[in-house]
Amino acid sequence: MTSFGVLTGRPLVTGHGTENDFLLLPDPDGAVDPSAAEVATACDRHAGIGADGLIRVVRSDALPDGSAALAADPAAEWFMDYRNADGSVAEMCGNGVRVFVHYLRESGLADLPDGGTIVVGTRGGPRRVTRVGEQYTVDMGTWWLPSGEGAARDGHDVVVEIPGIDGPRGGLSLAVPNPHTVVALPDEAALATARLSHDPADAPRYTPVPPDGTNLELVVPLGEQVDGGHTVGAVRMRVLERGVGETRSCGTGTCAAALAVRIWGGAGSPDTWRVLVPGGEVRVQVEGDRVHLTGPAELTADVTLRG
Numbered sequence: 001m002t003s004f005g006v007l008t009g010r011p012l013v014t015g016h017g018t019e020n021d022f023l024l025l026p027d028p029d030g031a032v033d034p035s036a037a038e039v040a041t042a043c044d045r046h047a048g049i050g051a052d053g054l055i056r057v058v059r060s061d062a063l064p065d066g067s068a069a070l071a072a073d074p075a076a077e078w079f080m081d082y083r084n085a086d087g088s089v090a091e092m093c094g095n096g097v098r099v100f101v102h103y104l105r106e107s108g109l110a111d112l113p114d115g116g117t118i119v120v121g122t123r124g125g126p127r128r129v130t131r132v133g134e135q136y137t138v139d140m141g142t143w144w145l146p147s148g149e150g151a152a153r154d155g156h157d158v159v160v161e162i163p164g165i166d167g168p169r170g171g172l173s174l175a176v177p178n179p180h181t182v183v184a185l186p187d188e189a190a191l192a193t194a195r196l197s198h199d200p201a202d203a204p205r206y207t208p209v210p211p212d213g214t215n216l217e218l219v220v221p222l223g224e225q226v227d228g229g230h231t232v233g234a235v236r237m238r239v240l241e242r243g244v245g246e247t248r249s250c251g252t253g254t255c256a257a258a259l260a261v262r263i264w265g266g267a268g269s270p271d272t273w274r275v276l277v278p279g280g281e282v283r284v285q286v287e288g289d290r291v292h293l294t295g296p297a298e299l300t301a302d303v304t305l306r307g
């Protein structure tokens with residue numbers, strides 16, 4: 001008999017950002033702290049509602065991680081308590097934070113006029129989210145190369161064996177601030193043949209093994225175009241998310257993908273990137289050691305779990 005534990009009977013809201021989908025748990029006062037097993041069951045696509053992750057919408061002053069966010073930025077009234085579909089926590093979710101802010105706006109918990117900005121607490125630090133019509137631009141903060149600048153010179157710091165792809169490939173590790181490994185493939189046919197799963201018998205293998213696990217982005221650079229007088233790069237991406245499986249989009253992953261392709265492109269590589277994912281398209285803007293992500297957010301249903 002399936003048990004959703006503390007989630008039973010709680011009003012939940014479903015939503016997605018470029019089809020990276022989430023269960024939102026409104027819990028302003030921090031009264032409901034689901035266990036990893038309860039999150040995993042609710043996110044199971046057969047035994048539960050199904051989602052790539054669960055996001056608790058909670059006031060920052062109601063939990064310890066939120067207090068740290070408030071100390072970093074007193075404007076961070078709300079905290080995105082993000083859990084992967086397997087119940088594990090992650091530092092940041094680039095698609096989720098847009099859906100989070102869209103929910104705050106739609107439910108009247110925050111006033112966000114067009115052009116307005118709100119600060120959201122996350123485990124990766126406070127994030128400023130600006131509404132631009134029906135799109136949201138997230139200041140994703142600083143990014144870095146965990147292996148140091150030498151990795152940028154070499155272009156890779158990890159070897160990845162990917163089921164469905166011939167031979168081992170060089171990958172580049174990036175922190176956004178959650179861990180990502182980006183691997184370039186020669187064309188879209190190769191991208192289509194990759195098998196992306198956490199099944200131990202068919203999972204990618206990394207040398208060295210990433211200490212905190214990793215999200216894996218497979219990318220195919222699509223070239224550059226001039227848009228409004230600016231050069232814009234384009235890249236197609238598939239992603240295997242840590243703690244989830246293959247998803248139709250990953251916001252932090254699109255940032256990692258754009259950053260890696262930009263590094264591989266060398267001097268003169270664009271700062272603005274269109275990243276095409278199975279669930280749609282987002283835009284990534286690099287400003288030195290900071291990165292911004294722009295994309296849509298939607299709410300889809302109000303749901304309640306039965307016992």
Ligand SMILES: N[C@@H](CCC[C@H](N)C(=O)O)C(=O)O
Nearest residue numbers: 090093094095178250251252
């Ligand atoms: N889908 C998210 C990333 C969620 C966290 C990730 N699976 C991890 O464990 O690091 C995004 O949109 O960024």
